[in-house]
Amino acid sequence: MTGERFWPHDEQLLRSVMDWSWRRITDGQNPQARARPSAELDAALGDTVVPDGIGGHEALRLFTQVVVPATRAQDNPMNLAFVPAAPTEAALVFDLAVSAAEMFAGTWEAGAGAIAAENQALAWLASLAGWPASAGGCFVSGATMGNLSALVASRERARTRLDGAAPPRWRFAATGDAHSSVRAAATVMDCEVLAVPGDERGRMTGTALAEVLATLGPDPVAEGLFAVVVSSGTTNAGVVDDIAGVAEVCRANGLWLHVDGAYGAAAMVAPSVAPLFAGMEHADSFVVDPHKWLFAPYDCCALVYREPEHGAAAHSQFANYLEGVDRTVWNPADFAVHLTRRARGLPFWFSLATYGTDRYRDAVETVLATTRAVADEIRSRPHLRLVMEPDLSVVLFERVGWEPADYEAWSDYHARAGNVLCVPTRWEDRSMLRFCFINPTTDVDEVASVLDGLADAPPG
Numbered sequence: 001m002t003g004e005r006f007w008p009h010d011e012q013l014l015r016s017v018m019d020w021s022w023r024r025i026t027d028g029q030n031p032q033a034r035a036r037p038s039a040e041l042d043a044a045l046g047d048t049v050v051p052d053g054i055g056g057h058e059a060l061r062l063f064t065q066v067v068v069p070a071t072r073a074q075d076n077p078m079n080l081a082f083v084p085a086a087p088t089e090a091a092l093v094f095d096l097a098v099s100a101a102e103m104f105a106g107t108w109e110a111g112a113g114a115i116a117a118e119n120q121a122l123a124w125l126a127s128l129a130g131w132p133a134s135a136g137g138c139f140v141s142g143a144t145m146g147n148l149s150a151l152v153a154s155r156e157r158a159r160t161r162l163d164g165a166a167p168p169r170w171r172f173a174a175t176g177d178a179h180s181s182v183r184a185a186a187t188v189m190d191c192e193v194l195a196v197p198g199d200e201r202g203r204m205t206g207t208a209l210a211e212v213l214a215t216l217g218p219d220p221v222a223e224g225l226f227a228v229v230v231s232s233g234t235t236n237a238g239v240v241d242d243i244a245g246v247a248e249v250c251r252a253n254g255l256w257l258h259v260d261g262a263y264g265a266a267a268m269v270a271p272s273v274a275p276l277f278a279g280m281e282h283a284d285s286f287v288v289d290p291h292k293w294l295f296a297p298y299d300c301c302a303l304v305y306r307e308p309e310h311g312a313a314a315h316s317q318f319a320n321y322l323e324g325v326d327r328t329v330w331n332p333a334d335f336a337v338h339l340t341r342r343a344r345g346l347p348f349w350f351s352l353a354t355y356g357t358d359r360y361r362d363a364v365e366t367v368l369a370t371t372r373a374v375a376d377e378i379r380s381r382p383h384l385r386l387v388m389e390p391d392l393s394v395v396l397f398e399r400v401g402w403e404p405a406d407y408e409a410w411s412d413y414h415a416r417a418g419n420v421l422c423v424p425t426r427w428e429d430r431s432m433l434r435f436c437f438i439n440p441t442t443d444v445d446e447v448a449s450v451l452d453g454l455a456d457a458p459p460g
């Protein structure tokens with residue numbers, strides 16, 4: 001019995017799903033879509049997983065009428081909260097093609113074509129960092145997985161160098177402004193984070209790292225320090241650490257330098273901020289999420305090693321049933337904590353190939369120009385205070401005289417209205433507002449009118 005005969009074929013259902021996808025890609029999503037309480041959603045969905053099924057048409061109705069309206073529009077140009085998304089049409093539509101092609105992209109033998117194309121996208125990213133053509137890696141689900149995989153590889157290199165001598169405690173160095181996923185990696189790896197104090201903008205500098213290393217013995221690796229993590233830029237403030245200064249200290253001490261560029265390393269492509277990334281050429285690994293500022297859909301993180309063999313030494317899996325895997329070719333499964341993987345780099349590759357890297361450069365520069373224009377708009381309004389000059393595309397600002405509850409009320413009101421999504425954050429223990437720009441179509445005038453509205457009392 002063939003699969004087709006076993007699962008009833010419903011031409012109309014397939015067309016309905018494709019039609020909905022087409023409209024979503026070309027029309028965007030309602031910005032008022034928002035979470036509802038779980039009990040409400042359960043009631044609205046009813047029982048959907050039942051012995052006879054509810055039928056695809058009913059499931060699709062529930063998807064469009066219940067599921068989607070309770071799911072935030074990540075790619076709306078006025079979604080400025082957390083790190084939003086702005087996938088290109090080409091990337092979104094190609095995600096459908098990747099699903100249709102049902103590719104296993106863990107091993108070369110199974111996914112060679114897909115992997116070759118993904119690797120061209122990775123090579124472009126590596127070239128932006130000034131890395132040699134021998135650099136490489138793979139795409140993973142997100143920077144949480146990318147950071148973890150890179151740190152595991154860096155510890156493996158240190159373990160090899162110590163040749164079996166076990167340090168009292170494994171640890172890596174990071175500032176308090178490193179992303180929560182970096183601390184999560186320490187928990188998973190059962191190791192410590194050696195805290196390096198940030199400067200007044202929260203940046204790790206080479207000087208601060210050297211001061212911390214001076215409290216250790218002459219060989220920090222022998223004391224279990226296997227890596228240093230810098231951010232290019234931080235999630236909360238978009239600040240880029242002093243990569244060049246830190247890289248110099250790492251080289252002098254034989255330490256692996258990992259750059260968490262999940263959000264900000266996309267800006268390596270933009271000449272106006274390229275100097276901030278000086279030193280990337282000396283790093284050992286970096287991550288960047290194309291699903292953030294490189295216009296790809298979820299979930300897509302590029303993990304790149306300067307010397308990929310360190311990734312493979314840590315992550316290659318061996319078993320009787322894997323004996324047939326050719327180890328002389330590029331197997332993405334070797335470079336991260338995974339085996340089976342979707343060719344999740346392909347929508348990014350397709351978008352790059354479609355539009356060209358120059359348009360990517362221009363799109364990121366457009367976002368940077370939007371950010372600078374909005375910073376100017378904030379500076380020109382007496383009811384607002386710009387907290388710091390943006391390095392990249394995050395803007396932190398205060399509404400003079402507001403308390404935390406005022407920010408919450410304002411944020412909630414506008415989320416409901418669907419005109420802007422902006423959630424408060426904290427910097428140096430003060431509540432404030434934070435915009436994160438990602439989308440080249442965000443309109444400065446529209447943001448300026450939101451800033452004007454902040455002159456009013458907070459919504460009651």
Ligand SMILES: Cc1ncc(COP(=O)(O)O)c(C=O)c1O
Nearest residue numbers: 083142143144179181235262263
């Ligand atoms: C700097 C930084 N690192 C890591 C992450 C985690 O990335 P992901 O959500 O893709 O796992 C984020 C997410 O915003 C981030 O901004």
